[in-house]
Amino acid sequence: FTPDFEVYRNSEFGFAVSHPRAWIAQEQSDGSTVISSQELATGTDIAQFAQTGMVVRTEVAENSARLPLKEWLQANVEPLGLTNDIDQGALRGVRSVVDGANGVQMMTGFFQGPLGKIYRIDCSFPAARQWEYRPVANAIVYSFSF
Numbered sequence: 001f002t003p004d005f006e007v008y009r010n011s012e013f014g015f016a017v018s019h020p021r022a023w024i025a026q027e028q029s030d031g032s033t034v035i036s037s038q039e040l041a042t043g044t045d046i047a048q049f050a051q052t053g054m055v056v057r058t059e060v061a062e063n064s065a066r067l068p069l070k071e072w073l074q075a076n077v078e079p080l081g082l083t084n085d086i087d088q089g090a091l092r093g094v095r096s097v098v099d100g101a102n103g104v105q106m107m108t109g110f111f112q113g114p115l116g117k118i119y120r121i122d123c124s125f126p127a128a129r130q131w132e133y134r135p136v137a138n139a140i141v142y143s144f145s146f
Contacts, residue, residue: 018143033058050104050124061118069112109141
């Protein structure tokens with residue numbers, strides 16, 4: 001299996017993440033980006049969509065206190081779920097997996113940028129289809145770069 005991925009680059013926040021080529025990337029009015037396995041109509045409830053397909057959402061959070069990533073996570077993310085470190089040489093992060101409401105599972109990658117901001121990639125998908133979506137979520141999270 002060789003995934004057919006393409007790179008989404010966010011020039012405003014200076015990061016890139018790969019996703020399956022056939023998926024659709026849509027920038028949101030709040031500065032986040034949503035990448036999904038199907039086109040999302042305006043006003044689509046992302047949490048509801050994640051019960052049947054996969055949705056990836058990127059966000060950038062301020063970290064005015066310049067806390068190290070793990071301290072920021074402890075102070076700002078509840079529940080954090082099952083975690084492990086991401087080590088990609090100079091780029092380090094934390095991956096989290098949690099079971100959400102309505103049969104949805106979420107894999108999240110957290111990274112700290114050079115100016116202290118926290119970059120978050122949420123991959124939400126039906127827990128009943130995790131065997132199908134978890135490898136894709138892993139590939140997306142581990143593709144993050146500046």
